[in-house]
Amino acid sequence: MASFAANSDNDGGFCAIFVEFLDDRFDDSKTIILGGMFFQSIYAQYTISGVSAVSVSLFENLNALPQTYVGSKIFAQGESVFTVPQAVLNTYALTDRNGLPSFTATVSGNTDSNQYYYMDF
Amino acid sequence: MGKSSAIWTILGSPAVKMFDIYMTNFNDWTFAKSDYVAFTANSVMNLGDFSTNYISSMAQSTFAPSTLGGYLFELTEFGFGKTDETAQTEYYEDLKNTDENAYGIWANSTSLALNFRGLGLPSIEFKKFANLLALVTNGESTCVTGKSGYCVLSDTCDAYASMGLWDYDFKM
Numbered sequence: 001m002a003s004f005a006a007n008s009d010n011d012g013g014f015c016a017i018f019v020e021f022l023d024d025r026f027d028d029s030k031t032i033i034l035g036g037m038f039f040q041s042i043y044a045q046y047t048i049s050g051v052s053a054v055s056v057s058l059f060e061n062l063n064a065l066p067q068t069y070v071g072s073k074i075f076a077q078g079e080s081v082f083t084v085p086q087a088v089l090n091t092y093a094l095t096d097r098n099g100l101p102s103f104t105a106t107v108s109g110n111t112d113s114n115q116y117y118y119m120d121f
Numbered sequence: 122m123g124k125s126s127a128i129w130t131i132l133g134s135p136a137v138k139m140f141d142i143y144m145t146n147f148n149d150w151t152f153a154k155s156d157y158v159a160f161t162a163n164s165v166m167n168l169g170d171f172s173t174n175y176i177s178s179m180a181q182s183t184f185a186p187s188t189l190g191g192y193l194f195e196l197t198e199f200g201f202g203k204t205d206e207t208a209q210t211e212y213y214e215d216l217k218n219t220d221e222n223a224y225g226i227w228a229n230s231t232s233l234a235l236n237f238r239g240l241g242l243p244s245i246e247f248k249k250f251a252n253l254l255a256l257v258t259n260g261e262s263t264c265v266t267g268k269s270g271y272c273v274l275s276d277t278c279d280a281y282a283s284m285g286l287w288d289y290d291f292k293m
Contacts, residue, residue, distance in 0.1 A: 001286065001287055001289045001290050001291070002148075002150055002152070002153040002278075002287045003240075004239045004240050005148065005152070005153075005278050005287075006148035006149075006278070007148075007149070007152065007277050007278050007279075008273075013276075013277045014273050014274060014275060014276065014277065015152075015273065015274040015276065015277055015278035015280070015281065016271065016272070016273050016274075017239075017254065017262070017271065017272040017273065017274065018238050018239025018240065018271050018272075019239060019240045019242060019247070019250055019254075019264075019271060019272055020237075020238065020239050020240065020241050020242070020247075020269070020270065020271045021241075021242070021244065021247045021264075021265065021266055021267060021268070021269070021270035021271065022241045022242060022243045022244065022247065023244065023267075023268050024223060024224065024243045024244050024245075027225075027227060029241070029243060030218065030223070030224040030225065030227030030228070030243050031193055031218065031224075031227045031230045031231055031232050031243070032196065032199060032216075032217075032218055032230070032231040032232075032240075032241065032242060032243070032246070033231070033232055033234050033237045033240070033241030034231060034232070034233050034234070034237075034240060034241075035234055035235070035236075035237030035238050035239050035240065035241060036144075036234075036235050036236075036237065036238055036239075037148070037238060037239045037240070038233070038239075038240065039142050039144040039235070040144050040145070040146050040147065040148070043141065043142070043143050043144075043172070043175055044141060044142045044233065045139070045140075045141045045171050045175070046122065046139065046140050046141065046142075047137060047138070047139050048123075048124050048137070048138040048139075049136070049137045049138070051124075051189075051190075053185070053189065054185060054186055055183055055184070055185045056183065056184060056185070056194075056233065057181045057182070057183040058181060058182045058183075059175050059179055059180070059181045060179075060180065061143070061144065062160040062161065062174055062175075063144070063145050063146045063159045063160045063161055065150055065153060065154055065157065065287075066154070067204075067288070067290065069204075070180045070181060070182055071180045071182075074211075075204060075205075075209050075210050075211040076209065076210050076211075077210065077211065077212060078205055078208060078210030078211060078212045079210075079212065080212055081202055081203045081212045081257070081289070082202075082212075082214060082253055082256045082257065083256070084256060085259065
């Protein structure tokens with residue numbers, strides 16, 4: 001992932017992830033393209049022999065981050081690493097508003113006695 | 122760097138034409154690993170021979186285009202996720218361009234292209250990646266689903282090391 005990431009100095013700085021959209025109305029954009037940044041992690045050897053027999057050998061680039069791996073190791077499938085954050089809101093039993101349930105909200109760390117909040121779902 | 126490139130004439134028209142792509146790190150991976158130091162300072166292409174830094178006993182994966190004279194490589198797996206070396210487990214969401222109706226003969230293929238910047242994903246897979254990235258960044262990512270679109274995070278890259286974003290990778 002870090003192969004395709006870079007800091008941008010624009011607008012105070014942000015992290016650009018150069019995983020890029022390919023418009024599949026164009027034929028060359030229907031394949032997955034491994035572009036220049038990929039080769040920061042992977043070293044490639046090309047051999048062309050005969051009329052047009054091409055072979056490519058990929059190695060872990062000696063400049064790569066430690067977790068880069070070239071090989072056939074397969075681990076058992078673990079639990080999903082894409083869990084959706086959930087917040088459980090219990091309805092407040094003592095009140096409702098026009099028939100809709102209401103919720104109590106508490107916020108810690110604020111000493112203002114006249115605080116109010118907008119909640120944006 | 123095809124077989125018809127003039128460079129091979131300059132090099133004496135060898136029967137077996139060899140070149141390599143050996144890049145250094147240019148986007149400064151200290152954001153992912155604070156003590157990161159690049160092994161080599163420059164990016165090079167060796168013509169007619171390979172870098173001596175890599176030897177045949179090193180782990181490697183060798184493959185060829187799916188058609189003679191073609192440039193597409195067949196993909197059997199392409200996913201985004203994470204490997205847990207300690208627990209010896211892995212979890213990857215499929216991002217392979219499998220839809221033959223949408224992609225035709227380009228389905229299940231990849232290409233290597235130095236004239237492209239990052240990782241190009243066809244529209245279906247790009248949208249799926251955008252959703253996955255939003256999950257692992259707690260919604261801080263924005264991905265533009267349009268021509269030249271890519272993803273950005275609201276803070277600098279080092280801010281995402283503590284949430285483990287750089288432990289995520291692509292597997293193929």
